[in-house]
Amino acid sequence: MSPKPLAEMAAEVLATPGGREKTALSRRHAAAWFAARRDGALPQVGLARAPDHPARPEAPQLVDPRDVPRRKPGTPQGRIAILHAVAHIELNAVDLHWDIIARFAHVPMPPGFYDDWVKAADEESKHFNLMADCLEAKDSFYGALAAHAGMWRAASDTRDDLMARLAIVPMVLEARGLDVTPGMIALFQKAGETGAVAALETIYAEEVGHVAYGSKWFHFLCGREDLDPKEVFHGLVRRYFPGGLKPPFNDEKRAEAGLPLDFYWPMAQGN
Ligand SMILES: [Fe+2]
Ligand SMILES: [Fe+2]
Numbered sequence: 001m002s003p004k005p006l007a008e009m010a011a012e013v014l015a016t017p018g019g020r021e022k023t024a025l026s027r028r029h030a031a032a033w034f035a036a037r038r039d040g041a042l043p044q045v046g047l048a049r050a051p052d053h054p055a056r057p058e059a060p061q062l063v064d065p066r067d068v069p070r071r072k073p074g075t076p077q078g079r080i081a082i083l084h085a086v087a088h089i090e091l092n093a094v095d096l097h098w099d100i101i102a103r104f105a106h107v108p109m110p111p112g113f114y115d116d117w118v119k120a121a122d123e124e125s126k127h128f129n130l131m132a133d134c135l136e137a138k139d140s141f142y143g144a145l146a147a148h149a150g151m152w153r154a155a156s157d158t159r160d161d162l163m164a165r166l167a168i169v170p171m172v173l174e175a176r177g178l179d180v181t182p183g184m185i186a187l188f189q190k191a192g193e194t195g196a197v198a199a200l201e202t203i204y205a206e207e208v209g210h211v212a213y214g215s216k217w218f219h220f221l222c223g224r225e226d227l228d229p230k231e232v233f234h235g236l237v238r239r240y241f242p243g244g245l246k247p248p249f250n251d252e253k254r255a256e257a258g259l260p261l262d263f264y265w266p267m268a269q270g271n
Helices: 006-014 019-038 076-103 111-137 149-157 162-190 194-224 229-240 251-256 261-267
Strands: none
Touching: 006 019, 006 076, 006 111, 019 076, 019 111, 076 111, 076 149, 076 162, 076 194, 111 194, 149 162, 162 194, 162 229, 162 251, 194 229, 194 251, 229 261, 251 261
16 A cells, blocks of 8 residues: 655654654654555655644753753763753754655655655654663653754744755754764763663764765755855855854764865854
8 A cells, every 4th residue: 555645744743742752653654655665666745734843742841042951961960961952853853854855845856855854754763762762761751851942943944945954954953963973972981871872873873874865965956956056055054054164073974974075164163
């Protein structure tokens, strides 16, 4: 049986509030999509309305980034705060990847575009569950602490422009994850927390793919419109991140993800 149109599946995930429920539905829909694709079929993408804001659980309370409590990273409470912040990022990422499918379903794209974002959404769902498991193993849970309210800003800002969405979400924000995750892994290694280290290593390895999908489809769209990708990228970063991008950059992983040095170095803060 062919699954329901992909954009409808995306809208259902976006409308599901609870973290565990959202990620379970996300993984089921991803499995249905890939099962249909394995049969050689091209399932229908269809159209759906993407909500302005995805449904979210009642907790965590969403607060201004300045009011997110800071705890010393070297303490057990500090490590819980880090895992909680990463869980929050992963849940946002689940919604971001389904949102790009639902919101831009009217833009004609090759089947591989949908394969990539469904796979990314499936991986983010796994990442959220890994972080939620780590929190629960420490007698905490996702929702126990306040979280950053500004995470959906990038999605709202780029809701009308697929090229901007690709530049800002995977190529800037997810690329930033590649810069900061090694430091986070080292911190948990130092604390001897092998479970969290393994989870973060899985996340780190798979995030390279998400940045690569962003770069691939950004270049695809620039090619289709006969635009210079570097110039377009610089223009979008200047518009959405007027303060510039924060170094240091993980040049090696960024290269692996198809992000050339001359895309982001000229946009570094202070340049
Ligand atoms: Fe992730
Ligand atoms: Fe990601």
